[in-house]
Amino acid sequence: MESKVLVSICCIAYNHEQYIRDALDGFLKQKTDFTYEILIHDDASTDHTADIIREYEKKYPEIIKPIYQVENQYSKGVNILYDFEYTRAKGKYIAICEGDDYWTDENKLSKQISYMEKHPECSCTFHATNYLSKGKIIRNDRHYEAACDIPTETIIKEGGGYCATASLCLRKEMVLRMPQYMRKALIGDFPLQIWSALNGTIHYFPDIMSVYRFFHSGSWRNTISGNREMQIRYLENGKAWLTKVDEETNHKYRKYIYYRLAIDAQNLYRWGVIDYETAYGMIQDENNKFDKKDRHSLKKGLRKAALKKHFPWLVGVVKKLTKYGT
Secondary structure, three states: OHHHEEEEEEEEEOOOOOOHHHHHHHHHOOOOOOEEEEEEEEOOOOOOHHHHHHHHHHHOOOOEEEEEOOOOOHHHOOOHHHHHHHHHOOOOEEEEOOOOOEEOOOOHHHHHHHHHHHOOOEEEEEEEEEEEEOOEEEEEOOOOOOOEEEOHHHHHHHOHHHOOHHHOEEEHHHHHOOOHHHHOOOOOHHHHHHHHHHOOEEEEEEEEEEEEEOOOOOOHHHHHHOOHHHHHHHHHHHHHHHHHHHHHOOOOOHHHHHHHHHHHHHHHHHOOOOOHHHHHHOOOOHHHOOOHHHHHHHHHHHHHHHHHHHOHHHHHHHHHHHHOOO
16 A cells, blocks of 8 residues: 555644644545555654544554654754655655644645646645634735746745745655755755755645644744744854855856845844844845845835834824825
């Protein structure tokens, strides 16, 4: 049976007892004409996440293949997806969904894999996703109304959040070839997206087929938002591996890479992690890193963030004046 597996669903979980049932149910309800496996890695959760996974494992032993850690691997700097998930995957394709997100369309895998089987040049597919906060859908990330291929420039410029992690389906052989310097990225899905774009086409579906839990307790975004040291670490790490991408691609995407880094710096200034001068330094025009339009947009965005941060009352006045056409 394992030799016939076409798709390996890779799921990492840590203290997701409130959410893991939704993730597993979303996997198991998929309607396909092919075999898939569910590879789930529990990183020594301190709640009941592992117990819930064991419950599902007993019901579906041929499909669900867990790893239960007794020591947390992420805190040791281990790349869990590469060291424990991708390397044991039997499928030709890899679909990703973290334990706190979930799939909502029972035909999700069929749609994506059917397209990739017919288009060997396609290295990755993704789709629109709903954002869930405090039990309510607050928005979605539907970028276009029709299916289309996404340019490499857009993938780089828009950042890792452009393609929701729970929407990604990739060719395993391509994933396993990703260079070590990209595997060292602290944010794992963004380099995967760039690597996919550099090694084929990325195809987008406008169908909303998954849910991303936004800023919930214990989420990566929520954890990093209040940790200045971690935020700076992520910025420096991102600069390191993205600069390497710039070198490896002979500077073909330089202006898009540095635009992304400048946006990250702008956000850190807005959150009070770095000062204005440091953020502004990221958007200087040396080495022709930016188009004039982008450079102007970045500086305008930084000035707007400064006004909002230091003179919030003034921003309110401007909004009122704009609203009433004064």
